[in-house]
Amino acid sequence: MRRLLQRAVTGVIAKPRRVALLSVLCGLVALLGGAALLQSQRRVRIEPNVPYDGRFAFVRLRYIEYGPPGWQYDYPAMERNFMTIVQDLTTMRVHTRGSNVHDMDDPALSRYPIAYLSEPGYWRPTEKEAAGLRNWLQKGGFLIVDDFYFRQWENFAFSMRQVLPDAQFIRLDISHPIFDAFFRIGTLDGMTHPDNRGARAEYYGIFENNDPSRRMLAIVNYNNDIGDYMEWSGRGWYAVNLSNDAYKFATNYLVYALTH
Numbered sequence: 001m002r003r004l005l006q007r008a009v010t011g012v013i014a015k016p017r018r019v020a021l022l023s024v025l026c027g028l029v030a031l032l033g034g035a036a037l038l039q040s041q042r043r044v045r046i047e048p049n050v051p052y053d054g055r056f057a058f059v060r061l062r063y064i065e066y067g068p069p070g071w072q073y074d075y076p077a078m079e080r081n082f083m084t085i086v087q088d089l090t091t092m093r094v095h096t097r098g099s100n101v102h103d104m105d106d107p108a109l110s111r112y113p114i115a116y117l118s119e120p121g122y123w124r125p126t127e128k129e130a131a132g133l134r135n136w137l138q139k140g141g142f143l144i145v146d147d148f149y150f151r152q153w154e155n156f157a158f159s160m161r162q163v164l165p166d167a168q169f170i171r172l173d174i175s176h177p178i179f180d181a182f183f184r185i186g187t188l189d190g191m192t193h194p195d196n197r198g199a200r201a202e203y204y205g206i207f208e209n210n211d212p213s214r215r216m217l218a219i220v221n222y223n224n225d226i227g228d229y230m231e232w233s234g235r236g237w238y239a240v241n242l243s244n245d246a247y248k249f250a251t252n253y254l255v256y257a258l259t260h
Helices: 002-008 015-033 036-043 077-089 108-111 127-138 152-163 226-231 239-259
Strands: 059-062 100-103 114-118 142-145 196-200 202-205 216-222
Touching: 077 226, 077 239, 100 108, 108 127, 114 226, 114 239, 142 239, 152 216, 216 239, 226 239
Parallel strands: 059 100, 059 114, 114 142, 142 216
Antiparallel strands: 202 216
C-alpha cells in the first residue's frame, strides 16, 4: 500500500493535481494510520517526543486542565494523518510516525516553529505558561488555535490576553495570503464545528503589534475543529469535502508559517 501511495503522488507538487490527489489520500490515509486511530479510541498514552533531527515535527501544546482534557483531543491520530498528507504532497521531510507534546514553558519548544493548541475554551494558562508561550511567539513561533465554538470564545480571549495583553483578534477574509499559501481556497464558507452545525467557521489572525502588514503570530479557527476532521478522515464519520477542506487549511497554515 505504501508503494501504491508513492506511485500515486508522483509529481504532486504541481498545483493542478493537488485537489484531486487530496481526495485519494483521504481515502487511503486510514490504512496508513490505522494503529493510531485505534489508539485514539482507547485511553490516550502520551508517546515519547521524536528526536530533533532536522525533520519537521508536529508540536501539540499541553496545559494544566481545569475541565475536559482538551489539549489532547484527536491525539495522536490527527498528527499521523496530517503529517502523512504533508509528506506526500510536498518535498518536506517530516516525522510521520511520531510527534511532540510540549508544555508552554518548556525551553525545548524554542526548537520548533509551529505549535497546535486544542480546546482553548478550557485553557487557563498559569503565569509560567503564559510567559513561556509569549516568549516563543515573540521569538518567531506560529500558533494554530483550533477546536472551540460559541461562548468558548470568551475563555479563549481572556486566556490569550494573559499571553499577549494587547492582542487584537483580526477577522480574516479570503484575500489573506494564508488561504493561498499552497492550496487556493476559494471560500471561507462551508465548514462548521463538528459538535454543532450551527457554529459556522470564522478565521482570525493575531499579528505583531496588531498590524496585519506585520508577521502573523497565530491563526485562530473559531467555530471549527480541523483536528477532528483530520483525525477521522479515513473512517467515514464526516463528509469527504469537510475532511478535504481541513487538510487544505492545515497545509496552508504550515506552509505559510514556514515561508513568512
